[in-house]
Amino acid sequence: MYSLVQVELYKIFKRPRTYIAFGAVAALIGIIQFGLKLDGKSYLDFMLNDLSSSLEIDGKILNGYLVCYVMLQLLLVHVPLLIALIAADMISGEANMGTLRLLLIKPYSRTTLLLAKFIAATIYTLLLLVWLAILALFGSMLLFGTDDMFLLKTSYVVLLKESDVFWRYIGAFGFAALAMTTVASLGFFLSVFAENSIGPIVATMSVIVFFTILSTLNIPIFNLIKPYLFTTHMIGWKEFFDIKVNDSNEAIIGSIQNPDKIIKAAVVLFIHTIGFFVATVLVFRKKDILS
Amino acid sequence: MSSVIQVRGLTKKFGQQFTAVNDLSFSVHKGDVYGFLGQNGAGKSTTIRMLLSLIEPTAGDIEIFGLPLAANRSAIMQKVGAVIEKPAMYEYLTAYQNLKIFSALSGVSKTKTQLLQELDVVGLAARAQDNVGTFSQGMKQRLAIAMAMVNDPELILLDEPTNGLDPQGIADIRNLILHLSREQGKTVLVSSHLLSEIEQVATRLIIIDKGCKLVEGDSKELFDTSKTVVAIQTLDNKKAAELLLQSNWATQLLVNRSSDKEIFMQLDEKHLPSLHKSLVEMGIGVLSVKPMHSLEDYFLQITSTPKYV
Numbered sequence: 001m002y003s004l005v006q007v008e009l010y011k012i013f014k015r016p017r018t019y020i021a022f023g024a025v026a027a028l029i030g031i032i033q034f035g036l037k038l039d040g041k042s043y044l045d046f047m048l049n050d051l052s053s054s055l056e057i058d059g060k061i062l063n064g065y066l067v068c069y070v071m072l073q074l075l076l077v078h079v080p081l082l083i084a085l086i087a088a089d090m091i092s093g094e095a096n097m098g099t100l101r102l103l104l105i106k107p108y109s110r111t112t113l114l115l116a117k118f119i120a121a122t123i124y125t126l127l128l129l130v131w132l133a134i135l136a137l138f139g140s141m142l143l144f145g146t147d148d149m150f151l152l153k154t155s156y157v158v159l160l161k162e163s164d165v166f167w168r169y170i171g172a173f174g175f176a177a178l179a180m181t182t183v184a185s186l187g188f189f190l191s192v193f194a195e196n197s198i199g200p201i202v203a204t205m206s207v208i209v210f211f212t213i214l215s216t217l218n219i220p221i222f223n224l225i226k227p228y229l230f231t232t233h234m235i236g237w238k239e240f241f242d243i244k245v246n247d248s249n250e251a252i253i254g255s256i257q258n259p260d261k262i263i264k265a266a267v268v269l270f271i272h273t274i275g276f277f278v279a280t281v282l283v284f285r286k287k288d289i290l291s
Numbered sequence: 292m293s294s295v296i297q298v299r300g301l302t303k304k305f306g307q308q309f310t311a312v313n314d315l316s317f318s319v320h321k322g323d324v325y326g327f328l329g330q331n332g333a334g335k336s337t338t339i340r341m342l343l344s345l346i347e348p349t350a351g352d353i354e355i356f357g358l359p360l361a362a363n364r365s366a367i368m369q370k371v372g373a374v375i376e377k378p379a380m381y382e383y384l385t386a387y388q389n390l391k392i393f394s395a396l397s398g399v400s401k402t403k404t405q406l407l408q409e410l411d412v413v414g415l416a417a418r419a420q421d422n423v424g425t426f427s428q429g430m431k432q433r434l435a436i437a438m439a440m441v442n443d444p445e446l447i448l449l450d451e452p453t454n455g456l457d458p459q460g461i462a463d464i465r466n467l468i469l470h471l472s473r474e475q476g477k478t479v480l481v482s483s484h485l486l487s488e489i490e491q492v493a494t495r496l497i498i499i500d501k502g503c504k505l506v507e508g509d510s511k512e513l514f515d516t517s518k519t520v521v522a523i524q525t526l527d528n529k530k531a532a533e534l535l536l537q538s539n540w541a542t543q544l545l546v547n548r549s550s551d552k553e554i555f556m557q558l559d560e561k562h563l564p565s566l567h568k569s570l571v572e573m574g575i576g577v578l579s580v581k582p583m584h585s586l587e588d589y590f591l592q593i594t595s596t597p598k599y600v
Contacts, residue, residue: 003395003396003398004396006395007392007395007396010392011381011384011392014381014383014384014388015383016383097379097380097381097382098376098377098378098379099379099380099381101340101343101345101375101379102375102379102380102393102438103396104343104344104345105343105344105345105368105371105373105375106368106393106396106397107364107365107366107368107369107397107398108365108396109364109365286347288340288345288346288347289340289345289346290340290346
């Protein structure tokens with residue numbers, strides 16, 4: 001198994017396509033950081049428009065923590081496409097090249113091969129998120145410095161002490177890793193049905209877009225299925241930035257407003273990941289390799 | 292002689308309508324270069340893919356090295372190498388990197404020097420560090436063979452290995468097959484739709500058409516130019532075949548199944564009058580006895596129209 005995973009990672013990181021995702025993430029983060037560095041004040045004025053008359057805010061609001069949060073909100077919607085580029089190609093790409101049949105005549109079971117490929121796709125996903133964390137979090141901390149984190153939610157504001165933020169990012173990136181692994185497992189599953197990469201990549205994105213629309217639509221009939229859609233829970237990382245308050249309405253340092261929501265979201269994502277992988281194995285074990 | 296491959300009643304249906312392989316039985320003995328002959332679409336590749344467990348049979352049994360394939364796949368595949376149809380490899384990697392990957396996947400630990408030596412055997416040492424995407428079809432085919440051989444297999448399956456090759460490439464593959472068999476004692480199953488290719492390397496062969504076995508036997512006997520292949524038409528071919536099988540002519544029957552339209556035999560042309568006489572004595576109503584003067588005529592004849600029930 002170890003050598004199989006090694007071979008799969010070797011193949012992934014020898015492909016130029018792999019680095020498109022890393023390059024795209026770096027370019028997007030660089031542009032956002034550049035824009036905020038040059039014109040962050042205008043962005044803040046726009047963001048705080050309704051509050052500026054009722055709140056007086058001291059300190060460095062546009063700090064590395066806030067910049068990272070802004071970027072995560074934007075990027076974690078688009079990263080699934082970059083994940084799908086590799087995960088949805090893991091089987092279909094091999095079928096397209098004809099190498100799938102060569103892999104399957106080696107002395108490993110199909111399940112073992114799939115597991116190795118899935119582990120490799122997951123490692124790629126995690127590395128992409130580590131890359132995102134390095135650039136978005138550490139890069140922004142270096143460029144913008146650190147301070148307390150001021151977040152504007154739909155109907156309230158959250159103020160997190162500087163010392164109470166970093167661990168939340170660790171949690172948020174951990175959660176995002178789980179969500180992106182679910183995306184990878186979906187791409188991996190769809191990859192079984194095709195003999196070229198384009199179909200499963202487009203299909204993965206289509207499923208995510210379709211489910212995301214269902215998750216966000218406020219139509220009562222869809223509320224029944226929303227809790228079961230993995231897209232509903234992909235934004236669960238934001239829960240790490242909601243803090244509990246005591247009876248005096250003071251923030252409790254180190255707390256999370258709704259930890260059960262995070263756990264529930266993580267369980268739903270985990271079940272989907274396992275479900276997609278098991279379905280992949282069941283389909284692939286019976287599949288005739290005609291490519 | 293021990294069988295390396297033993298196939299019984301192998302059948303593959305795609306959907307309800309199409310039967311790609313139909314009740315096929317054959318055996319490949321140790322040390323054979325076994326020719327697998329048939330026209331395009333005859334079921335050769337489907338059969339080879341079933342032997343490699345890439346396709347699940349609808350019915351039938353496959354034993355390789357005396358072990359049932361389905362239950363012993365991993366153990367069997369450690370001793371098998373294969374090139375399946377057009378060569379497939381990672382075009383963004385070099386020849387050396389491709390070979391290294393398949394060496395690792397085969398569970399074989401080889402040094403760089405050893406891998407380069409193996410590339411040298413197929414004439415690719417000078418291009419070892421070049422991306423495979425820049426290779427010609429012939430070079431890819433040679434690399435595919437090196438990849439199939441990297442685990443030093445006892446059994447090698449080559450599916451149409453000369454497709455797309457120039458005459459020199461075809462000759463190289465032929466020499467390689469002969470070398471593997473004679474010098475290294477490997478068992479080789481090689482498929483082709485060209486009789487002339489099989490004729491030059493095979494020790495035994497099978498001819499299939501529309502998924503059915505037409506003939507299987509020793510190449511020397513089948514290619515014996517002193518004998519003629521004879522196509523016989525009678526009023527009742529099934530009954531005629533049964534009677535011939537019980538007679539002194541049984542050993543000369545090429546096809547041991549009843550035929551809708553013809554029965555094939557291989558015999559010295561001078562024995563044709565006696566055959567005719569025997570048929571009449573057995574009460575068989577003979578419509579025609581048609582000699583064909585080469586196995587190629589015979590191959591073309593039997594693969595051009597549906598024959599067997």
